[in-house]
Amino acid sequence: MRLQPLPVPTRVYGGEGVVSYSHRLAARNHSQPGEIEIGLRERGVRLSRARCAAERIDVWRQLGNLHPSAFTTPARINGDAVTDRRLCLRCTQGNPAIGRLPHAGLVCLRHKRWIGSSPQVDLRAYSAALTAERHYRSHLAARGVLFDSFAMELGRACANSVFIGIQEIERRRQHTDIETIAALVYPEQVKFARMLTSRTFLEYVTDPAREANDRRARITQEITKILPVWDASESWRVTERIWEVARRLAQLRRESLLWGTPIRDSYYNLLRFIGRPDLVIDDKWDDYGIRPSTYSRGDHTVADNSPV
Numbered sequence: 001m002r003l004q005p006l007p008v009p010t011r012v013y014g015g016e017g018v019v020s021y022s023h024r025l026a027a028r029n030h031s032q033p034g035e036i037e038i039g040l041r042e043r044g045v046r047l048s049r050a051r052c053a054a055e056r057i058d059v060w061r062q063l064g065n066l067h068p069s070a071f072t073t074p075a076r077i078n079g080d081a082v083t084d085r086r087l088c089l090r091c092t093q094g095n096p097a098i099g100r101l102p103h104a105g106l107v108c109l110r111h112k113r114w115i116g117s118s119p120q121v122d123l124r125a126y127s128a129a130l131t132a133e134r135h136y137r138s139h140l141a142a143r144g145v146l147f148d149s150f151a152m153e154l155g156r157a158c159a160n161s162v163f164i165g166i167q168e169i170e171r172r173r174q175h176t177d178i179e180t181i182a183a184l185v186y187p188e189q190v191k192f193a194r195m196l197t198s199r200t201f202l203e204y205v206t207d208p209a210r211e212a213n214d215r216r217a218r219i220t221q222e223i224t225k226i227l228p229v230w231d232a233s234e235s236w237r238v239t240e241r242i243w244e245v246a247r248r249l250a251q252l253r254r255e256s257l258l259w260g261t262p263i264r265d266s267y268y269n270l271l272r273f274i275g276r277p278d279l280v281i282d283d284k285w286d287d288y289g290i291r292p293s294t295y296s297r298g299d300h301t302v303a304d305n306s307p308v
């Protein structure tokens with residue numbers, strides 16, 4: 001049975017999910033999604049109670065008279081869950097909407113806005129963040145690195161304003177009139193994430209056959225390229241953070257040589273960027289039943305989003 005679209009048409013925004021859309025469509029038709037779904041069931045329409053079941057999604061596509069491509073953004077990429085988040089309020093004409101944007105980092109390039117936190121912020125005065133977003137999209141998103149992935153969270157932790165230099169952050173703040181620290185340090189966050197997913201870098205610093213001193217020195221050397229304002233009293237903290245990850249990855253590589261199947265945790269996902277045939281070829285991540293909550297966010301504590 002083909003359903004009649006609801007009387008007041010409502011467009012779906014790029015990446016918007018069915019939960020967000022159904023609320024907006026129902027509200028514009030002076031109702032609520034639950035009421036509409038009860039009405040449909042009473043009329044004999046089969047409708048799962050699961051929020052994102054295929055048949056439920058199809059029903060809302062019909063009610064909104066939407067293209068079949070609506071609500072088809074993948075839920076997982078390379079084993080990482082694609083997290084729902086608030087869409088750019090300019091893209092949605094000010095209507096709060098939630099969806100998945102795996103191609104985007106923390107910036108809407110169309111409107112030059114920071115969408116990484118609330119309130120969203122105008123970035124037109126801060127071109128470095130826009131450049132960082134372009135780099136994120138072409139070098140990270142293109143390889144399946146999501147905005148809240150382990151590499152990006154570790155990048156954020158390394159891009160702490162104390163490490164970058166309080167004076168430098170103050171200079172950016174005054175120059176741009178932007179108060180959101182996460183936006184001000186976004187260029188460094190993306191650079192660190194690129195470093196952490198660079199094949200040559202990872203190959204070197206996680207190689208269990210190499211001397212620890214050499215691997216550690218390489219980490220320090222790469223960090224100084226990103227943080228030119230180098231405060232010796234803080235430098236060791238960034239090196240320590242990345243060194244801890246490198247040691248863990250080296251251990252996983254060693255285990256994989258011994259046992260073939262290392263433990264899969266959030267650190268392990270970085271190894272896919274090395275692309276070693278003994279590690280991740282034909283690896284079907286979903287087969288391991290790793291939940292998003294424990295996989296990409298829960299079992300590590302690298303994020304440091306506290307205002308500094």
Ligand SMILES: [Zn+2]
Pocket residue numbers: 088089090091092108109110111112113
């Ligand atoms: Zn936008």
